[in-house]
Amino acid sequence: MTHDLQPPLLLRMRPVFQLLGDLAIAVFLTFFAVVDTIEQMPQDGRVEPLPILAGVLMGLPLAVRRRRPVLVLAVVAGTSMLAVALQWVPPHAAFVPDLLLVFAIYPVAVTAPSRRAVAALVLSVGGISAAVLFAVALEPRPDWGRSLPMLVTQMIIPVAVWVVGRAVRARRDHEARAAQQVLTDERLRIARDLHDGVAHSLSLITVQASVALHVGDERPEEARSALTVIEASSREAARELRRMLGLLRAVDEDPQGAAQLEPAPTADRLAELADHATSAGAPVDLRIGDGLDTIPATIGLAAYRIVQESLTNVIKHAAPARCVVRVDRTDNAMEIEVTDDGRRAPTGHPPGHGLIGMRERVAVYGGEFTAGPLAGRGFRVHARLPLEGVPT
Numbered sequence: 001m002t003h004d005l006q007p008p009l010l011l012r013m014r015p016v017f018q019l020l021g022d023l024a025i026a027v028f029l030t031f032f033a034v035v036d037t038i039e040q041m042p043q044d045g046r047v048e049p050l051p052i053l054a055g056v057l058m059g060l061p062l063a064v065r066r067r068r069p070v071l072v073l074a075v076v077a078g079t080s081m082l083a084v085a086l087q088w089v090p091p092h093a094a095f096v097p098d099l100l101l102v103f104a105i106y107p108v109a110v111t112a113p114s115r116r117a118v119a120a121l122v123l124s125v126g127g128i129s130a131a132v133l134f135a136v137a138l139e140p141r142p143d144w145g146r147s148l149p150m151l152v153t154q155m156i157i158p159v160a161v162w163v164v165g166r167a168v169r170a171r172r173d174h175e176a177r178a179a180q181q182v183l184t185d186e187r188l189r190i191a192r193d194l195h196d197g198v199a200h201s202l203s204l205i206t207v208q209a210s211v212a213l214h215v216g217d218e219r220p221e222e223a224r225s226a227l228t229v230i231e232a233s234s235r236e237a238a239r240e241l242r243r244m245l246g247l248l249r250a251v252d253e254d255p256q257g258a259a260q261l262e263p264a265p266t267a268d269r270l271a272e273l274a275d276h277a278t279s280a281g282a283p284v285d286l287r288i289g290d291g292l293d294t295i296p297a298t299i300g301l302a303a304y305r306i307v308q309e310s311l312t313n314v315i316k317h318a319a320p321a322r323c324v325v326r327v328d329r330t331d332n333a334m335e336i337e338v339t340d341d342g343r344r345a346p347t348g349h350p351p352g353h354g355l356i357g358m359r360e361r362v363a364v365y366g367g368e369f370t371a372g373p374l375a376g377r378g379f380r381v382h383a384r385l386p387l388e389g390v391p392t
Contacts, residue, residue: 029100030059036096051088054079056097057341062103063204069107069121091135091147097128098154101162110172117169119268121162125155144273153226169213193356200270201237204280205230207315210279220386226374236276253283257323266300267292267327270307274325277311281319282340284311291377299385302361303327303336309354310338318379331369336383343377358383 032056041048057079065072080097083089089096102126108120127153136147210225267288274284292300307325314323319364321342328335355371360382362369368384 015297018066022065025067025103026063029096030056030061033058033089033096033100037083040088042091045243051083054083054088058083058100062100064105069104069111070116073104073108073120073124073278075128076100081127081131084128085134087135087138091136093134095154098157100123100159101128105158106161106165109162110169117162117166118235119157125158129155131265148239192360196260198237201233201240204276204312204315205237207319208233208280217284225279229276232276232279263303266297267295267303269304270325270327271382273304273308273311274318277315277323280315282311282314282321282323283326283344284323287324287326289326289331292327292334295329295334295387298378299334299365299387302365302385303334304384305361306336306381306383310357313354314338314340314342314379322376332386332388333386334385336381336385338381339374339378341378356377 020026034052037051037055040049041051056075061072061075080089080100084091084097092277105124107121109117112120124211132147132151136142208226208229212223212230215226216223270286270288274286277284295303307327311323311325314321319342323340326335326337335373358371359369362383362385366386367386369382371381372379374380
């Protein structure tokens with residue numbers, strides 16, 4: 001099903017609105033900057049073009065402050081320093097340069113990396129402050145008692161705006177990392193489900209196909225038994241794939257319909273796993289305690305997958321071997337233990353993802369997981385899943 005991914009009209013028009021807003025701000029502030037420079041001109045009626053040009057350069061670049069934030073700040077701050085130092089604008093009340101700096105420094109604080117943003121703040125605020133002090137020092141009778149407090153008060157505003165911009169940047173970065181983490185976790189969950197569900201069935205198919213191939217001519221009954229396991233495992237793999245693909249499609253196309261799909265396997269289907277493993281050459285002694293029918297479904301799924309992957313490893317690496325699967329519930333936790341008495345032949349293949357996936361499943365609930373060879377022969381997998389705080 002194809003979806004219309006085109007955003008709403010107002011969202012598509014947002015860049016245009018932002019550009020028009022910045023253009024209006026730039027024209028408005030440019031007007032005041034030019035007026036400020038004209039008021040400082042001599043009273044003999046002469047019009048000096050350089051101060052007017054400086055006023056234009058102080059405000060007009062703000063129209064593109066979102067597209068070129070660092071360049072705009074450099075032009076606005078540099079021109080403001082020149083205008084203040086040459087007394088084209090009044091140094092005692094540098095309100096216009098201060099306001100221009102506020103609008104120029106915010107996009108830099110929001111978009112620039114930390115070092116560049118700090119450098120922009122220091123250079124712009126420090127440069128304008130130095131220009132004000134320079135202009136005041138050139139006056140015949142400098143009024144430091146008035147100029148210094150006013151300068152400090154005016155420079156607090158762009159610094160505060162810069163801090164707000166960095167806070168916005170930090171919040172956006174955090175939201176982006178959180179969204180990326182959600183995607184990563186979902187990919188890992190799908191990968192675990194595919195590995196634990198489909199790969200389990202494929203492993204049985206591979207092992208039993210190898211058995212059927214070797215004994216087909218000499219022991220046809222064993223070959224028939226292997227083919228029976230292959231058929232059952234194929235059906236289970238197809239069933240698992242249909243469930244997962246149906247869930248993904250339903251969540252995307254019909255979220256309410258997702259609840260009507262076949263539920264994920266839980267601890268009530270452990271007997272099926274034991275039967276499959278037994279038919280594949282790894283007889284299972286299944287020992288299930290009381291109270292498993294009241295555990296949360298998520299814990300039940302984790303228990304099912306842990307037992308499934310443990311039995312898959314036995315069939316792949318240790319069969320023929322006998323297994324003991326113990327699943328029990330205590331007051332506040334669920335205990336899972338799978339042991340076998342098989343011998344695992346050393347191989348040069350790298351370790352798979354089975355143990356990693358089981359460890360990740362247990363870690364999701366803050367549980368404990370151990371896996372390793374037993375003394376002499378055999379292997380043991382043990383997991384403890386706490387039940388406290390897990391929604392039912």
